[in-house]
Amino acid sequence: EAHFAVAxxxxxxxxxxxxxxxxxxxxxxxxxxxxxxxxxxxxTKVPELKDRSxxxxxxxxxxxxxxxxxxxxxxxxxxxxQDEIRLREKSLIKVAEQAWNKAQNHDALxxxxxxxxxxxIEKDSELSQKTALLDEQKVEIDILKQDLKLQADRMRxxxxxxxxxxxxxxxxxxxSKESHSTRMYQxxxxxxxxxxAKTGVGEVWxxxxxxxxxxxxxxxxxxxxxx
Numbered sequence: 001e002a003h004f005a006v007a008x009x010x011x012x013x014x015x016x017x018x019x020x021x022x023x024x025x026x027x028x029x030x031x032x033x034x035x036x037x038x039x040x041x042x043x044t045k046v047p048e049l050k051d052r053s054x055x056x057x058x059x060x061x062x063x064x065x066x067x068x069x070x071x072x073x074x075x076x077x078x079x080x081x082q083d084e085i086r087l088r089e090k091s092l093i094k095v096a097e098q099a100w101n102k103a104q105n106h107d108a109l110x111x112x113x114x115x116x117x118x119x120x121i122e123k124d125s126e127l128s129q130k131t132a133l134l135d136e137q138k139v140e141i142d143i144l145k146q147d148l149k150l151q152a153d154r155m156r157x158x159x160x161x162x163x164x165x166x167x168x169x170x171x172x173x174x175x176s177k178e179s180h181s182t183r184m185y186q187x188x189x190x191x192x193x194x195x196x197a198k199t200g201v202g203e204v205w206x207x208x209x210x211x212x213x214x215x216x217x218x219x220x221x222x223x224x225x226x227x
Contacts, residue, residue, distance in 0.1 A: 047074060092225045190209050
């Protein structure tokens with residue numbers, strides 16, 4: 001059979017009874033071009049409370065009563081903010097799942113190309129037609145690879161501080177300034193330090209709570225979202 005003739009090239013026959021399914025080019029691009037789910041923003045701001053004054057500690061005083069009411073409102077805001085963060089994290093997980101599905105579809109198309117190459121060997125009479133189709137698909141894959149690489153490069157080059165503020169609603173620590181090369185950001189009870197990478201380009205970050213850190217915005221999102 002034909003697969004014996006090409007065995008010396010390392011090409012093996014497909015697995016008989018395999019449940020692998022054919023994915024059409026049209027269906028593949030429908031999956032690739034499907035828009036990502038919308039990611040909600042973290043809008044709620046939680047004010048920072050100072051230590052109670054002497055007047056606010058006096059039992060049954062108006063100052064204590066007002067302070068108690070303020071703390072209740074702040075706690076409610078904190079709960080609302082945490083709910084918004086959790087909702088945002090769920091959306092990020094959905095985005096990651098969709099990206100995984102797109103990668104699976106890409107693998108399926110690569111598998112299809114491999115099957116087409118075997119078909120060209122086994123059916124010499126269809127060589128011209130199949131070669132043209134294969135060349136077309138290779139161009140499509142090259143275009144897709146370039147597009148995915150550009151998207152990944154853009155994501156890696158995003159300023160980490162901007163990612164913290166826009167995705168997680170974090171803010172610059174009161175002791176840091178945008179002009180500082182090393183800055184500290186606050187996300188709830190988590191502090192993230194950001195500084196220039198010592199080698200190459202880009203920025204590195206460190207979670208002071210877990211003492212974990214890495215380089216680039218993608219790794220930070222994966223760390224904070226548990227992906």
